[in-house]
Amino acid sequence: MTAPTQRQIALLVSVVGAVIVALDGTILLMAQPAMQRDLGASVAQIQWTSTGYLVAVAALLVIAGRLGDRYGHPRLLFVGVLGFGAASAGIALAPTVGWVIVLRAVQGGFAAFLQPATLALLRLAYPADRLGKPIAIRTSAIAVAAGSGPLLGGVLVAHLGWRAVFWVNVPLAFVIAVLALAVRTPAPERANSPRLNLTSAGLLAVALALLVHALADVPARGWTAAPTLLEFLAVIGVATVLARHERRTTHPIVPPAVARSVPVSASMAILLVTTAGLFGALFRVTFYLQDVLRLDPLASGLRVLPLTVLMVLGSPAAVAALRRYGARRTAIAGTFLVVVGIAGLSRLGPASTWMAMAAAFAAIGAGFATVMVTATGTVVGDAPPGYAGVVGGLKQTAMNIGPTFGIAIAAGATGSAVSTMSSTLLILAALAALGLLPASRLPRRPTHQEGNDTTASHPTQAPTPQAAPARHANS
Template sequence: MTTPAQRQTALLVSVVGAVIVALDGTILLMAQPVMQRDLGASVAHIQWTSTGYLVAVAALLVIAGRLGDQYGHARLLFVGVLGFGAASAGIALAPSVGWVIVLRVVQGGFAAFLQPATLALLRLAYPADRLGKPIAIRTGAIAVAAGSGPLLGGVLVAHLGWRAVFWVNVPLAFVIAVLALTVRTPATQRGNSPRLNVTSAGLLAIALATLVHALADVPARGWTAAPTLLEFLAVIGVATMLTRHERRTTHPVVPPAVARSVPVTASMALLLVTTAGLFGALFRATFHLQDVLRLDPLDSGLRVLPLTVLMVLGSPAAVAAMRRYGARRTAIAGTVLVVVGIAGLSRLGPASTWMAMAAAFAAIGAGFATVMVTATGTVVGDAPPGYAGVVSGLKQTAMNIGPTFGIAVAAGATGTAASTMGSTLLILAALAALGLLPASRLPRRPARQEGEHDTTAALPAQAPTPQAAPARHTNS
C-alpha cells in the first residue's frame, strides 16, 4: 500500500515526465525552419530530426517497459530523464545538422525509457479502482503541453534562437530526476520477473523501427514506391519471426497474460486508429488553414485551440462517464465524437465561419480525451502490477505508431492540394470509425467506486506478483 503523500509524488512525477516529452514534440515544430537555415541543412536532413527520434522511441518503448518491470520504474525514469536532458543539451550545442540527427536519435531512446515509467508508476501507486482521476490529470496536462508547445516555441525561437527550445528541457529534466528519487511504490517482486529475452527484444525493435521509418517516408515517397514496399515486406517477415519465437520461448517479451488480454489489446487497437485519424486530420487541416485561408502559424494555432480546451475539460468528464456507464459505452461515444468532428472538418471551405470550425475541433478534442482516458485506464488498470511497464510500453507504442500512420494516410492518399481536403478527411474519419470495433470489446460494466474491491479476480498464472490479485478493468 502507498500513503496519500506517496501517491501524490508519483502523480507529480508521472505528469511532469509526460509533459516534458509532449512539450518537446510540438515545440520543435517552430524551431525546424530556423534550424534548417542556420545549419545550412536540406529538407531531408530536417525531416530526419523528427524521423530519427520517432524510430528510436518506437523501437524501444516495449523493451523499456519490460526493463522497468524487472529493475524498477523509478530507476528507469531517472535514467531516461537524465539522458533526455543530456541529449537536449548536446543538441543545443550541436555544430552541424548531422550531430543534431544523431543526438535526436539518442534523445528518442531515452524518451522511450521515460514514457512507460510515467504510466507504470501510477499503476503501482494507485489501486486499480482509483486510477481514473490521476489518468485524467495526466491526459489534461499532456493536452496543455502539446497545445502550448508551438506558442512557446515561437516565442523562444523569435527571441533566443532555435537552440533555446532544447535548452528548456535541461532544467526540467533535472527537476524530474530529483523528484524520481523520492518516488516510493510497493515492491512487485522484481527478482521473480523473467529476464528480458534478447532475441525477442531485438526482433521487436527491428520490426517497430522499420515500420515507423516506412510510414514516416510515405509522405515523400508514396505508398507504392519500391523502398516503401520493401520495408513493409521486411516488417511482415520480422514480425513473423518474432511471433514464432515468442510462442517457443519460455521468456516472451510480451507475456501471454498481456497478449491474451482482450481489454488490453482492444484498447491499443482503439488508440492506434483514433490517433491515426486525429493526427492525420490535424496534418491535413494545417495545410488548409495556412495554404487556403492564408493564416499565419499563430492564427492557425488559435483556430485549433478548441481541441486543446476540450481535451482538458473532457478528461474529468470522461472519468465520470466511465463510472456511470462503463468503458464500452464511454469509448464508443468518444469515438463517435472524433468521427463526427473529422467529418465536420471535411465540409469546411474558405467561406466557413470560425464557429463551424471551432465546433468541429471541439468535438474532436472532447472525443479524443474520452478515448484517451478510457483506453489508458483500461490498459493500465487491467495490467497486474508486475506487468505495468510492458503494458505501458505497448500503449505508448500504439500512441507513437498511430500518428505516423495517420499522417502517412493524409499525405499519401491524395496529397495536400486544397481540392482534396474533403475526401482526405472523410478517409481519415472512416479510419477513426474503425475504432468502434475495438471499443465494443471493452468491459461493459461501470467501474467500481473508490473503496470497492474485486475479490473474485485471479492473477494470471505467469504474472510476477503472485501475492496480489490483478486489477480488473477500472473504466478510468
C-alpha cells in the same frame, strides 16, 4: 512518508514526465526552420531530426517497459529523464545537423525509458478504483503541453534562437529526476521475474523501427514506391519470425497474460486508429488553413484551440462518464465524437464560418479526451499485475505509430489541398471509426472509481510470484 503523499509525488512525476515529452514533440516544430537556416541543413536532414527520434522511441518502448517490470520503474524513469535532459543539452550545443540527428535519436531512446515508467507509477501508486482522476489530470496536462508547445517555441525561437527550445528540457529533466528519487515503491522480485529475451527484443525493435521509418517516409516516397514496399515486406517478415519465436520461447517479450488480455488489446487498437485519424486530420487541415485560407500560424493555431480546450475540460468529464456508464459505452461515445468531428471538418470550405470549424474541433477534442482517459485507464487498471511496464510500453507504441500512420495517409494524398482535403478527411474519419469495433469489446460494467472501499486506502498488493503480483514489477 504517508501513502497519500506518496501518491501525490507519483502523480506529479507521472504528469511532469509526460509533459516534457509532449512539449518536446510540438515545440520542435517551430525550431526546425531556424535550425535549417543556422546549420545549413537540407529539408531531408531536418526531417530526420524528427524521424530518427520517432524510430528510436518506437523501437525501444516495449523493451523499456519490460526492463522496468524487472528492475523497477522509478529506476528506469530516473535513467530515462537524466538521459533525455543530457541529450537535449547536447543538441543545444551541437555544431552540425549530423550531431543533431544523432542526438535526437539518443534522446528518443531515453524517452522510451521515460514514457512507460510514467504510466506504471500510477498503477503502482493508485488502486484500480482510483485511477480515473490521476489519468484525467495526466491527459489534461498532456493536452496543455502539446497545445502550448508551438506558442512557446515561437517565442523562444524569436527571442533566443532555436537552441533555446532544447535548453528548456534541461531544468525540467533535473526536477523530474529529483522527484523520482522521492518515489518509494516495492522492490521488484528479480528472482521470480522473467529475464529479457534478447532475441525477441531485437526482432521487435527491428520490426517497429522499420515500420515507423517506412511510414515516416511515405510523404516523400509515396505508398507504392519500391523502397516503401520493400520496407513493409521486411516488417511482415520480421514480425512473422518474431511471432514464431514468441510462441516457442519460455520468456516472450509480450507475456501471454498480456497478449490474451482483451481489454488491453482493445484499448491499444482504439488508441492506434483514433490517433491516426486525429493527427492525420490535423496535418491536413493545418495545410488547408495556411495554404488555402492564407492564415498565418498564429491564426491557424487559434482555429484549432477548441480542440485543446475540450481535451482539458473533457478529461474530468470522461472520468465521470466512465464511472457511470462503463468503459464500453464511454469509449464508443468518445470514438463517435472523434469520427463526427473529422467528418465535420471534411465539409468545411472557404465560406465556412469560424463557429462551424470550432464545433468540429471541439467534438474531436472532447472525443479524444474521452478515448484517452478510457483506454489509458483500462490499459493501466486491467494490466496483469507485474506487467504494467510492458503494457505501458505497448500503449505508448500505439500512440507513436498511430499518428505516424495518419500523417502518412494525409500527406500521401495526391492533388491540390482543396481537391483532396474532403476525401482525405473522410478516409481518416473512416479509419477512426474502426475504433468502434475494439471499443465494443471493452468491459461493460461501470468502474466505481474514487470509491470508499478498503482497497482505496493502500496500493494494490498480490500474494505470490505465480500470480504475478503488482510489487513484482513496480507496475
